[in-house]
Amino acid sequence: MTEGRYELVIVGAGPGGLAAAAHARALGVAYRLLERSSHLADTVFCYQAGKPVMAEPALVPARSELPFVAGSRESVLEAWQRSAAQQGLAISFGSELSGLVRRADPEWPFLLTTSQGEELEARHVVLALGTQGNPRRLGVPGEDLSHVATRLADPKAHQGEDILVVGAGDSALEIALALAPANRVSLVVRAAEIVRAKESLEQQVLSLAAGGRLKVFFSSQVAELKAEEARLKTPEGEVVVAARRVFVKIGADPPRRQLESWGVAFRGEGRDARPVVDSRYQSSVPGLYLIGAVAGQDLIKLAINQGYEVVEHILGRPIDPADEAVLVARLPFWTGKAAERIESLQDEIPLFAEADPGLLRELFLAAEVKSYGDGEEILAQNDYTSTFLVITEGKVAISAVPEGGGAEKPLATLSAGNFFGEMGLISGRRRNATARAQGAVRLVEIPRKAMLRLLASSPGARRMVDQAFLVRAFERDLFPNTPESQLWELVGKATVERPDRGATLFREGDPGDAFYLIRSGMLRIAKRSGDREIVVAYLVAGNSFGETALLDGTRRTATVSAIFPSELIRLSKADCDAFLARHPEARADLEARLEPLRLANLVLDATPRAGEVLHDLIRHEVVMGTDALLIDNHKCVRCNNCVRACESVHADGQARLSLSGIELANLLVPNSCWQCADPLCMLDCPPDAIVRNARGEVSIKSNCIGCGNCARNCPYGNIFMVHPRPREGGLAGFLARLFGATAPASEREVAVKCDLCSGLPSGPACVASCPTGAALRLDPRTYRETVERLVDRPGGRG
């Protein structure tokens, strides 16, 4: 027996459902709102007490009768309850949808059945279900124990406990952050970095981790949960951590089976698959609309907007999405609505072809379209920028200065539809080539995080970026003169290896059978010298090794082991041989590429002392730096001009270097910032005063509050806490300094560190002011060459 007929039945009184109901009511549409729980917005209701609720994305305006501003869980819920009451929204609490049938009836096509046995007929149905009721499971023993939960009610209820949080999304990070101050919290992150969460949360977590107040297990998984502890599978092996409480926040899925039983189609397989919805939020079932989390939209503001818009669509009133104006402004060189512009881009750029349009909308909200004139530099080799660039018009010339220096060599010319910047995207390392516009060029520049999110959800795009990474690496490291089209044959032959920390890939003297490319992690290359093993190189993501194995009858000339858990791309000698048989001209290319490496090995054998110094540079972690200052003591005349220069070019009159530090043979690594590749000093700066610019220079801004966190976090003692001593300029200042008068020091203490004299066109003043050329900056790409050149051989004059 049918209980009622409605123009619109909305299922779920979350933000999306409430917004739809509010707008339907405002427009006089007969609606019914079903909510299975006894309260509004069950997902937000289940947040921990006091949890901040963000109103992102900030660029997109909110449009709804339902109010929404950022605030605490309680304030947001209260605002919605008040608004629902004021508007008189009719909500059927405790009413769960149990059946949905689309019938042949053209007037009332939907028959809905509730858990209370009620039958409703509707012309349109909006599912705003959320995913709260369908949390993902770990699938490990002990998951159903009583101390394992998927929600945290009140952080204050936990004091001094050992707590394990599993997950790397916003919710998991928020729980870890809420609990960390009063408990011993471990966070398990499946990936090697935090990709999906908001950057502000990620920074807070990393900051706590750096300070030892939170333990983060990256690239790890839970193997088993017990009453008091958890067994984790980490790259270092199995680890047991104390865990009296466990919070599993690894996301939630739409109820796929149920939705499919109602006829809703899904795009793709796997847990990241989303239901198919068109631009009006209509599913593959005509008249059935999906909004909010069930359609893959996790952000509250966007779900509310969808609730508003879906009612407009149902009424046949054309309405643009709330982000329309922003997106149209972001994509100014295409025509039509934002959806049409994105469609055009999908046609033009193969990388975007298979991506979900909804995801692309998010991507382009974060991206920027840029134009460059002929010859203009788009990015420079060794820059620390990490954006991903897609060419939409024109050509881009890629070139690079080879390792060890020399003239810049052209590598490739990329045309429209192509992309670059995949090295920074995949490995997070600095740029390995320079890109310049050839003629007028237009690019879409996408932030690394936004691109990583797209890759996580779009297997096709991920495959294309991975393959391009491989082809370009093969071209750069093995076959610089072989056409790219031929190199694509090798891509399918590459396999992935993941050595754990300390694992040895091969030993010196082993038969060579493969070439390796480092995708992530860090490896150590060591050779035997007499009775000891010396480290001759230290390779990070983006580098390759084992090239000589690809030539006939070559044995390994060094032992390679993983310093950190690493991901390597392996190309076997057999596959390479088959390729060379098909393309004999590539053999000469390979041999020409490998000849300098053979010579370098011979030089290394002849200069074991340089190897020892390199070993010590690694032992002291100087190689963590990207621009460490090095002083050749056999040239240094101890005039102190470098220190005076440093004092002089900084307004506070304080030097950023001290001529004491690590001494290795005739080389001194003074206490001066090394500009670490992974600067720990940046992790815990309350006013965000430490910043890194595109060239990798890490500097401290004037808003430093003098807390000293950075100085404590720097493992190398290269940040100094000082009282600024402002220097007086002009003749008076000069005369005062001439007679030894110094300005009084300020009472305020601030942190100072070498900033490589950013802003000085002449570069670091210490180097430019050294009369004998004893001071130099150590380029990580030329460690071995620099050390070989500088280290004096015993008994020789160098």
Place this chain on the structure above:
Amino acid sequence: MSFLGGSAARRWRFGGLALLGLAVAAWLLQRRLEPASHGGSPGGLAWGILATLLILALVAFGWRKRAYRSRLGKLEGWLQVHLWLGLLVLLAVLFHTGWRFQDRLALTTLGVMALVVASGLVGAFLYALLPRFLTAASSRRTPAEASAQLNQQAQAMALLASGRSPAFQRVFQGLLDEATPGRFAGWRLLAGRPRRAEAGEHAWSRKLGEVPPPERDSLRALLVLSRQHQELLESLEAQQFYRNWLEVWLWVHVPASLALLVLVAVHAITALYYRGF
């Protein structure tokens, strides 16, 4: 490798030698065109003007050394240029004289210039030679570290001696005197490191005999401390010995350069005034 062996030095060695060769060739040509050349002859005057300009360029090194924000190249290149132009200026001045040395003022100027150039060459030699020895001497402790340790040791020694007998105080004072640098100690270091009183077994037993038996254990501790203090001091003195030599030539080179500037100015003015130019 010394500062004369780097890539910048190699580049400038070639350039410098070429300049010197060019100057000699120009002078040989001038001798043919102007056999009776002197300071006031057209050729001689041209050499004089060139030498004055070179002196100004050489003095500019002192400015560049303190112009820490300068965009005009690295100081390393400036020093190499300074070296070779220093040699060139001596040739230019000699060619300017036409090998006539009658004018006292001009002769004095030439003498001071020779002093400047010679002290510069000595400086270059010391810069090339001494850093290697200094590195060997300072490989264990930097001066700052050694100074801090010396102070700590001196305080510990004073603590050991406090409240002891006059004999103990005398021995302590003797040890202190040995360790205290006298007047002009820094300058004296140039002549070599001071030889210290023997601190062997015999000397120690003599000192132990001077103090009452109950204080001998304390004196033994004091002597051990004093020995360590002395070793540290010697290490510091070894460093300072080389540091002083790295600096002392500047005490001649810089004042002589300033004097040269004045003399060149006076020489130019008098020459122009009295000879009617």
